[in-house]
Amino acid sequence: MDDVSIRAASHEDVRKLIEDRYDRHHLLDHLHHRRGILLLALVGEGLAGHLFLRFAPPEEPELRDGLPGVPLLQHLRVMERHQRSGVARRLLAEAENRLRALGHGRVALGVHPDNHRAIRLYEDLSFTAWRDRHLATFREHVLEDGNTVRVQEPCLVLVKQLAPPSG
Ligand SMILES: CC(C)(COP(=O)(O)OP(=O)(O)OC[C@H]1O[C@@H](n2cnc3c(N)ncnc32)[C@H](O)[C@@H]1OP(=O)(O)O)[C@@H](O)C(=O)NCCC(=O)NCCS
DSSP states (O other): OTTEEEEEOOHHHHHHHOOOHHHHHHHHHHHHTTOEEEEEEEETTEEEEEEEEEOSOOSSHHHHHHSTTOOEEEEEEEOGGGTTSSHHHHHHHHHHHHHHHTTOOEEEEEEOTTOHHHHHHHHHTTOEESOSSOEEEEEEEEOTTSOEEEEEEEEEEEEEEOOOOOO
């Protein structure tokens, strides 16, 4: 865990380090459209995890209207062999620090209601439900030939209040 470093990523980093077809496709698209910052957790030169901080308005109209100007955390993933050693916590802490420094008072994210591991992590970090009702959203799967298909998915939206930076 001590040898984990976190830094913002370039397109080149994504091409070199991110093998998962879904993450690679969407992260390259987000960076291309300058929707936010991609944080990478690295152990040496190897990828341990990633998290995207989205400043562009969300795709879902309900989120655009209900949480205007609130950045969204997306694409949190920790590689299997690095899981359960605090990498997600480190990525989330770095994201929160950066957002506070930029003057944001709140952050939001969406999680599948069955993803108990992730929900436990977020609740532990003081994220709370934005509303009880799930949001109907779409997950855009990337096929082997590069085409995408949209599959409807429920999403639990969580928010967190960010304290102003100290000092
Ligand atoms: C969810 C995920 C990001 C957690 O990453 P991680 O680096 O293993 O998490 P951490 O080591 O920082 O653990 C933080 C907390 O998360 C929770 N957690 C993580 N893995 C867990 C597991 N297998 N079972 C139960 N709780 C778990 C625990 O509360 C844990 O705290 P603890 O270790 O003190 O009990 C990782 O499992 C993952 O990449 N999953 C697949 C992708 C995903 O679901 N992303 C979230 C999308 S919203």
